[in-house]
Amino acid sequence: EEKIGWINERVTIIAIGRLVEQKNFSLLIDAAEILRSKNVDFEMLIIGEGYQRELLNMKISKLKMDNYIKLIGYVNNPYPYLKKSDVICLTSIAEGFPTVIAEALILGCPFVATNVAGIEELSDGGKCGIIVETTKESIANGLETIILDNEMRKKMSSNCFNTIKRYTIDEQINKINKVFEE
Numbered sequence: 001e002e003k004i005g006w007i008n009e010r011v012t013i014i015a016i017g018r019l020v021e022q023k024n025f026s027l028l029i030d031a032a033e034i035l036r037s038k039n040v041d042f043e044m045l046i047i048g049e050g051y052q053r054e055l056l057n058m059k060i061s062k063l064k065m066d067n068y069i070k071l072i073g074y075v076n077n078p079y080p081y082l083k084k085s086d087v088i089c090l091t092s093i094a095e096g097f098p099t100v101i102a103e104a105l106i107l108g109c110p111f112v113a114t115n116v117a118g119i120e121e122l123s124d125g126g127k128c129g130i131i132v133e134t135t136k137e138s139i140a141n142g143l144e145t146i147i148l149d150n151e152m153r154k155k156m157s158s159n160c161f162n163t164i165k166r167y168t169i170d171e172q173i174n175k176i177n178k179v180f181e182e
Contacts, residue, residue: 004080010043011147014085014109016078016100017092019050019071024091024114026052026059027136031091033063034140035147042068042147044089045081049074083107086153087146091139092116101129105164110156112142127159 013032017023025046032044046056046069053071060069075081082088088104090113097118101111105122111129113119123129132142146153165171 002077002080004084006045006081006084008043008084008086010041011087012085013042013044013087013089013143013147014047014082015044015089015091016047016082017090019046019048019052019056021052022093023048023050024093024134025056027134028089028091028139029056029059029063029065029069030136031089031139031143032065032069034136035144036065036068038140038144040144040147042143044069045072045085046070047072047075047078047081079103079107082109085109087112087143089139089143090114090116090119091134093134095119098122102164105160108157108160110146110153110160112139112146114139122163124159124163128156128163 015025015028019025035042057071060066082104088109088111090098090101090111092114095116098116101113101122104111105128112132113129114134115131119131123131130142130146132138
């Protein structure tokens, strides 16, 4: 509930993570350029810090995407941004478990994500997010779908909390207890 000075006036895509090659933010920027070329109205916030910051900033400027994409840098508490965003996008090459997606679901934020470990379960059969290929076209298409379909986005948002409840500690303990009872 922390107050932040950002007001989202357009559909907002958020991405959170270290600015490193594994997180694939360069590909996300390429996907954003495709959205702009299709006249999709959006803004994108990338929260995080890392060795690729300068490279990503240069790419954003070179593609003239400054009015669409903002590199926010490290934020101690990203949850107010996440809560106000319409969709989170994860473009990672690999993840052990996409914690940021689980956190987004708790806040009712649907996702577009590459098919990393755990994402299929968190999507709940497409009820909470769209799984895409690791290409700029596929990411752009997934984002375009969720941005332009306001009803789908709202429905996914309402499904998020019910899906993530399955992964609470209490729920996991209940599952373990059932195994022992059998």
